[in-house]
Amino acid sequence: MEVLFSLMPAMQLPAIGGVGQLRTVEEWSEAVRCFRKARKSWLLDFLQVSQEDLQQRDGQLIEVLKKVQTKAKLVRIGSIPLTELGRLKAWILNTESNGLLDATVLNRIGVAVTGMWDALVDVVAALQHADGSVKRQWLVDAVEISCVSSHPSTALQFLGLLSGSWSKYMPILILDQLTVLSDLPVTLSSLLSDSSWGGVAEFVVPSLFASTERIYNWAIHIARCEDMPPDMEPIDKSENSMAVFLLRVMHCTCVSLKDYLSLEKQLKLANMVVA
Template sequence: MDYNTTAGERGRFARLAVTVDLNKPLLPFISIDSFVQAIKYEGLENICFHCGVYGHSQNLCGFRQQSGMEKSAESSEGQVQMPNESGCKEDLFGPWMVAPSHKRRPRKSSNTDQVSDIPRFRTLELSLQSCLLSHLADLIKLFSGSRLEKLLDELSNYFSSLTTDQMLDSEEKSSLRSSCWKCLDQCLDEAISDSLKYIKNIERCMEVIFSLLPSPKSSANVEVNQSNLVEWSEAVRCLAKARQGWLLEFLHVSHLNSGDVTFAEVLKRIQAKAKLVRTGSIPMAELGKSKSYLLNSEPLGTWGVLIEVVATLQHVEGSVKRQWLVDAVGVSSYPSTALQFIGLLSGSCCKYMPLLIADRSYVLNDLPVTLTSLLSDPNWEVIAESFTSYLLTSTERIYSWAMKLSSDEALPGSQAIDESENGMAQILLPVMHLACVCLKHYLPLDKQLRLANMVVD
């Protein structure tokens, strides 16, 4: 108690220094003899009027159940509950607890100001930026309404601008994005189901950060970047906690043929699907919806995605794997992509798997051996005849394509193979022909004769 109060020189009010634990519900009333005095708090604007704790708004409160509130209220020493007219203990906390603010001198900026002021945030050291991002889920509780929406929007804009930042290298940028994914993950953990607007703001931010994820590696020779692996891991963990309806719509692939979404973006979404299937976050059927798009895509850039899909297929039922193999054998406009997938899947499931190398050229050259081994397995033999028949049909198409290329004749439009594949004709044909020869015992006699009539160097 201050001197003026003790000396009785000021009788209008008493000035006391009181320590308040902000981790506990604030005291709304005190009882002085038989008089109940309401307590107002100046400078504490972010009070939850549901649980009475400072630091978050009512719509972000994690203790919304009445039983939890009553337990918290009873644990506050000396707290008095004020019954309403009906005798129910309601409205224990309310806006009246916040005292009107008075003009004060400008205060020094805090960490939350650093985050909400993106230009100032850019000037911070990388370690401090990462630290603030990793704790943003806690700091964000101090924001509400339009200020919170603005913060997430500015955060998205900041990461978008990092793509042209020359001051940071790729690993440093990846580290910052990983910290952001962790933050969004924690925000989703603490968001409650009825704060839909808040969750949608998080999802918009996730869409932007997702577009900045590293693209799948285009070949086996690309060096594995540990920071990229960490970033993808954090992204998948965060995406798994998103609303499934939004997630499936965001990762939907079949309608992405317009110029609004790049091919690299589509591949990232398919890769994310494969990873999410492995974690059990989405069903395998969702990845199956991207099958046709993937197997009919140009080979450049698809290698890493093919590896992810094959890795996912190791964890599904045998019937699903067999169906993927049969569907892939129908040669598309990009036969290299389909045959690479067949090589990866057959190689990973056959008995020679420990001896194989996951390289594009090796996968294709090993195809006659891996397919023969795979289809001799009792679990796969059920599709041996149909698969070999489809393979022969595809081989005949490749044979016709290669012959017409050598004679400078054009294929009919309905049978066209993309011009970018022309250089692969003399590689694919011998491999497919030899695979058919190794599997010819699964073919009827008339088809064996058709195979024998092919002259392949």
């Protein structure tokens, strides 16, 4: 099984099309079927991700991502419990979703990858048949993590994937990294308007506003070429190119959900200058 894992493609969705992409998906499917037959205690031990593993970068991090995706696929088919993914939630949502691996590593492994994005898609797929309370907790946690994450775009992409997959608009949505963010004002407000999700809004929307305030202040400091003040949770410089776009998305999302905000926060939202 160890050999099988080492031979699995570095990512499920390499940036190639046609036969190559189909072959990669088939290889993953066959590998997951084999892992499903393995002894559960061995499987959980083999796929364990240590804190030391989470500190790795570049080539070594590929193995961590493969384990995350393998776990997600096994959760989806009921071979291992969802709690196995829950233990990695904070790391998944605080890892760069773009440019995770440098050019040297990409050349060495011979594929182009989309970083954490593929893993996010697999995790969301694994959550589709979870209990309602579990789904709600992942949604709440994603918003809260976006308030402190060094890579808020990852947590927000995940939020967009969750909202889209559980909303009534799911059949017509386009699955890519920017579109799930652009659609967030519609998908999240649609989801929270559902009676079965209504009770979550009072937890989600205030945190969403806090995340928006943070991104607003961050975008202002970038525009002024200023460093973030020490009392603000830092945001990685790799996110800078997304600042204006993320602010627009977050502001629009908060506007669509403003009825869940206090009057004071509604006024703050109205006073934000968004380009």
